[in-house]
Amino acid sequence: MPRVSQSHLDARRRQILDGALRCFTRRGFHTSSMQDVLTEIGLSAGAVYRYFSGKEEIIQAIAEEMLRDFAARMTAYVEQDDVPAFEEFVRQLPAVSAHVTGNPETAGMLLQVWSEAPRSPGLSAAAKSGFEEIVAVLTKVVVVYQDRGELSRDVAAEDCARVIISVMQGYVLQRAIFRTGEMESFQAAFAALVRTAPPLS
Amino acid sequence: MPRVSQSHLDARRRQILDGALRCFTRRGFHTSSMQDVLTEIGLSAGAVYRYFSGKEEIIQAIAEEMLRDFAARMTAYVEQDDVPAFEEFVRQLPAVSAHVTGNPETAGMLLQVWSEAPRSPGLSAAAKSGFEEIVAVLTKVVVVYQDRGELSRDVAAEDCARVIISVMQGYVLQRAIFRTGEMESFQAAFAALVRTAPPLS
Numbered sequence: 001m002p003r004v005s006q007s008h009l010d011a012r013r014r015q016i017l018d019g020a021l022r023c024f025t026r027r028g029f030h031t032s033s034m035q036d037v038l039t040e041i042g043l044s045a046g047a048v049y050r051y052f053s054g055k056e057e058i059i060q061a062i063a064e065e066m067l068r069d070f071a072a073r074m075t076a077y078v079e080q081d082d083v084p085a086f087e088e089f090v091r092q093l094p095a096v097s098a099h100v101t102g103n104p105e106t107a108g109m110l111l112q113v114w115s116e117a118p119r120s121p122g123l124s125a126a127a128k129s130g131f132e133e134i135v136a137v138l139t140k141v142v143v144v145y146q147d148r149g150e151l152s153r154d155v156a157a158e159d160c161a162r163v164i165i166s167v168m169q170g171y172v173l174q175r176a177i178f179r180t181g182e183m184e185s186f187q188a189a190f191a192a193l194v195r196t197a198p199p200l201s
Numbered sequence: 202m203p204r205v206s207q208s209h210l211d212a213r214r215r216q217i218l219d220g221a222l223r224c225f226t227r228r229g230f231h232t233s234s235m236q237d238v239l240t241e242i243g244l245s246a247g248a249v250y251r252y253f254s255g256k257e258e259i260i261q262a263i264a265e266e267m268l269r270d271f272a273a274r275m276t277a278y279v280e281q282d283d284v285p286a287f288e289e290f291v292r293q294l295p296a297v298s299a300h301v302t303g304n305p306e307t308a309g310m311l312l313q314v315w316s317e318a319p320r321s322p323g324l325s326a327a328a329k330s331g332f333e334e335i336v337a338v339l340t341k342v343v344v345v346y347q348d349r350g351e352l353s354r355d356v357a358a359e360d361c362a363r364v365i366i367s368v369m370q371g372y373v374l375q376r377a378i379f380r381t382g383e384m385e386s387f388q389a390a391f392a393a394l395v396r397t398a399p400p401l402s
Binding site: 151186190193 | 229231232309312313315316317318319320325328329332352353355356357360361363364365366367368369370371372374375377378379381386387389390391393394395
């Protein structure tokens with residue numbers, strides 16, 4: 001049996017996930033058959049089943065990647081030497097989350113993941129660990145702003161983090177179902193709602 | 202054929218919707234068979250099919266009722282002679298939406314409706330008209346606060362309304378999937394985030 005390099009395995013896995021995402025976002029997760037997915041990927045069933053047991057494992061991997069990517073972008077944000085003002089942070093959320101919120105189809109994928117989660121232990125674990133990771137990173141962001149006097153200290157940083165996430169989750173939902181507009185004016189409204197307290201002097 | 206009074210028809214419809222909601226919230230919408238629903242309601246198939254063509258029409262009626270109820274409570278709120286301060290309004294949202302957000306099961310029902318909507322024209326229409334009605338009512342609430350100088354006029358009232366709704370939608374999602382805590386501390390964090398501008402003098 002020929003040896004297969006790690007980079008070859010990684011490239012195949014990438015090819016599968018990219019093709020499946022294209023297929024799911026165009027046709028929907030439920031209405032895509034495994035054959036539709038295979039056709040889009042351009043690989044045989046045998047090649048794909050070597051990596052994933054089926055549609056559910058593929059969507060789980062896509063969701064994990066989406067959430068991990070988002071958490072990584074947030075971590076990079078909070079580890080900057082010079083974290084921007086809170087209002088600026090809120091305004092940057094559309095760019096940070098564009099890989100999910102940029103169009104109704106990818107937003108719809110995340111909605112699929114959420115709705116399947118209560119019935120799928122694997123998806124539920126993936127969604128939960130992604131959510132908790134993002135809550136943890138955003139809590140650090142909120143603490144930075146509380147220390148700088150830009151956000152109230154009267155409230156638990158983790159609760160603030162969950163509210164900031166809820167605004168994004170609600171946007172994803174509105175985008176996926178009601179096909180509402182771009183995230184920019186939406187987050188601008190959130191930024192305007194959040195009147196930042198004057199910095200500590 | 203005996204004449205049937207409107208109040209009898211209304212009571213039967215109520216009995217069906219209440220029983221189905223109990224069944225769906227306990228067993229989940231997907232994992233409830235029509236037989237499970239009938240057993241919970243305590244009526245024959247014939248009696249139930251006189252009112253609804255099946256599970257989907259029942260869940261649609263439940264969703265319409267949930268959303269209409271929420272819009273009605275909001276309308277009553279905005280039509281008060283003496284609308285409370287914005288921060289107080291945010292703090293009252295848990296009570297106003299308790300029929301949906303009060304437990305993970307009813308929150309899960311709404312998540313079901315959202316996730317089915319993209320594949321069901323009936324549910325999609327119900328969710329969309331409910332959403333638009335709530336956006337319209339909340340936009341009026343926001344205009345009251347903008348006129349009183351409690352919210353910034355720099356932003357479209359409708360965008361603000363959508364953000365306020367997104368916070369509730371995100372909460373419903375977190376409650377349904379991650380079984381997070383009561384809405385009170387969550388909305389208190391939202392109220393703390395939203396630093397209200399001083400009233401116009």
